[in-house]
Amino acid sequence: MANSIWTIEEFTCAGCGMNYTATREEHTEPHSGSFKCSICSGVVHSWSGPHHFFGWAAVKTRPPVFGRRWAGVQW
Numbered sequence: 001m002a003n004s005i006w007t008i009e010e011f012t013c014a015g016c017g018m019n020y021t022a023t024r025e026e027h028t029e030p031h032s033g034s035f036k037c038s039i040c041s042g043v044v045h046s047w048s049g050p051h052h053f054f055g056w057a058a059v060k061t062r063p064p065v066f067g068r069r070w071a072g073v074q075w
Contacts, residue, residue, distance in 0.1 A: 010059065011035075015042030019059035025052050 007024045016039045027050050034046035035056050047053060 011045045013037040013042055013044045015040040020044055021057055022053040023055040
């Protein structure tokens, strides 16, 4: 039976550096599993214990926008 406590955790693939998030759910019974990177197929995270990870998603980052740092500053 699942607990009502969920946390979102972030993981980085050691092979290519891709970042992922997953939701961790606590359980009373042990679970095990692993998640592989969608880019390089390396194992991002494996687990075994009274918790489970689900909802894996790549972290979408936006490239820096140059020249906008001072956009709101009044001189």
